[in-house]
Amino acid sequence: MSPSGNRGLTPKQLRMYLLGWFGVSAVAAICVFAVIFAAFGGLSSGNPITSKPTTRPPASVTQPAAATPTTPAPAAGVSPTPRSLQDDGKFALGGQIQPYQIIEHRDQMFSAGMSWVKFQIVWKPGLQARAARDLIIFAHQQSFKVLVSVKGDVNPASIDFAAYLDFINRMVSDKPDAVEIWNEMNFDKEWPATDINGGSYVTKMLAPAYQAIKAKSPDTLVITGAPTPTGAFGGACGSIDTGVSVVAGCDDNFYLKQMRDAGAANYADCIGVHFNSGATSPSASTGHPNDDGTGHYSWYYQPMVDLYYPMFNKPLCFTELGYVSSEGFGTPPVNFPWASKVTVAQQAQWLGDTVSIARKSGKVRLVMIWNVDFPSDAPDDPKSMYAIIRPGDACPACDPLWAAMTRP
Numbered sequence: 001m002s003p004s005g006n007r008g009l010t011p012k013q014l015r016m017y018l019l020g021w022f023g024v025s026a027v028a029a030i031c032v033f034a035v036i037f038a039a040f041g042g043l044s045s046g047n048p049i050t051s052k053p054t055t056r057p058p059a060s061v062t063q064p065a066a067a068t069p070t071t072p073a074p075a076a077g078v079s080p081t082p083r084s085l086q087d088d089g090k091f092a093l094g095g096q097i098q099p100y101q102i103i104e105h106r107d108q109m110f111s112a113g114m115s116w117v118k119f120q121i122v123w124k125p126g127l128q129a130r131a132a133r134d135l136i137i138f139a140h141q142q143s144f145k146v147l148v149s150v151k152g153d154v155n156p157a158s159i160d161f162a163a164y165l166d167f168i169n170r171m172v173s174d175k176p177d178a179v180e181i182w183n184e185m186n187f188d189k190e191w192p193a194t195d196i197n198g199g200s201y202v203t204k205m206l207a208p209a210y211q212a213i214k215a216k217s218p219d220t221l222v223i224t225g226a227p228t229p230t231g232a233f234g235g236a237c238g239s240i241d242t243g244v245s246v247v248a249g250c251d252d253n254f255y256l257k258q259m260r261d262a263g264a265a266n267y268a269d270c271i272g273v274h275f276n277s278g279a280t281s282p283s284a285s286t287g288h289p290n291d292d293g294t295g296h297y298s299w300y301y302q303p304m305v306d307l308y309y310p311m312f313n314k315p316l317c318f319t320e321l322g323y324v325s326s327e328g329f330g331t332p333p334v335n336f337p338w339a340s341k342v343t344v345a346q347q348a349q350w351l352g353d354t355v356s357i358a359r360k361s362g363k364v365r366l367v368m369i370w371n372v373d374f375p376s377d378a379p380d381d382p383k384s385m386y387a388i389i390r391p392g393d394a395c396p397a398c399d400p401l402w403a404a405m406t407r408p
Helices: 011-039 106-111 130-141 161-174 198-216 252-261 301-312 337-341 344-361 398-406
Strands: 092-096 116-122 145-151 178-181 221-224 237-241 246-250 271-275 316-321 364-369
Touching: 092 145, 092 398, 106 398, 116 130, 116 364, 130 145, 130 161, 145 161, 161 178, 161 198, 178 198, 178 316, 198 221, 198 252, 221 271, 221 316, 221 364, 246 252, 252 301, 271 301, 301 316, 301 344, 316 344, 344 364, 344 398
Parallel strands: 092 116, 092 364, 116 145, 145 178, 178 221, 271 316, 316 364
Antiparallel strands: 237 246
16 A cells, blocks of 8 residues: 555644644634623623612511621612711601601612611511511611601500510610600590509609510610690690590690609600791791780791790600691691691701701700601591601702701
8 A cells, every 4th residue: 555545644734734623623612602601791890790789678577586686787779868967876867757668769868867766666466566567677787776656546445565575675676776765645535544653654654664675675765645735724634525536645744744743754865846827937935827926936947945844854856756747738627727828948948947946945855757658548637747858759858958057
């Protein structure tokens, strides 16, 4: 057989064949890698693989009991706000929102200088502490301190004090920053008509609640339930016929004296106050459109402070402070006629002025704006007229409030 008929490869041909094979393999590997790399977004953004961040918090927050946070932590996916403040331990501002696990106007609250949020829970026997627990966790995750106000259902015939105190005891395991013990307990819409007495409130509810809270969470502020400001009962306790029903109750100044005499100052870090009937600047003591000439303190901010603070010589916590304006809504409810006298611009300015005066007074620890963004549930419900978030999502009060919290 001649050499030309040999089918084998010479050494040179073998080398060329192997080099060609390696080249094709390398090109194929590079192409596969490039496809995978492109599919995962490359490195041009410098970001890990993640879903698009959102400024809207999740609809619900659940967390195992052992992992309950004790300090605020930013929520995943929530962008920082351009301006925000921390509670300095002397004075702080917050706002009340609906007790849902969503803070629709979080950044606007921060831009108003708010570092607290308030939730109010309507307690009934059998209510699980989880109703408060998730709210506490969620508020902390959203970088707010949280006040939980725990009140009862309307027009109670009786109160199961043992069950209420058990709820409070279980709730404070999750370290709320403050708890308000009940709400407007000086009239029969919120407290049994046969037992409306400041001493009864202190003995049966406030004192044991304070002791339970401090035993588990010493740093939690205990705030007395804020009475409803009124002069309808002639400076004492009694009943009035409204023409629709007979209402039992006590004027708040008389009720506060009963609380004081029962030792309330020993069982509270802060005295709860409501001021939401104002229709003048906070420096005024006359001129309210509903003032009959007596100059009753409940219409004016400073006279309210002058009544409440000396009674206990304790810091005041305004768990509701608001000005109502019907501008943009039409006719106000019949029980809030002064709402038509207040413009949105006045509402914004007076809120800022009130917070500034409170912050500088040394008498007020906390102001909770009533309210941030509540909707009204009925034609005679003014909640949306109190809201600082006005139609169109504008917040005219945010800048005056921020100025009140930051100016010397």
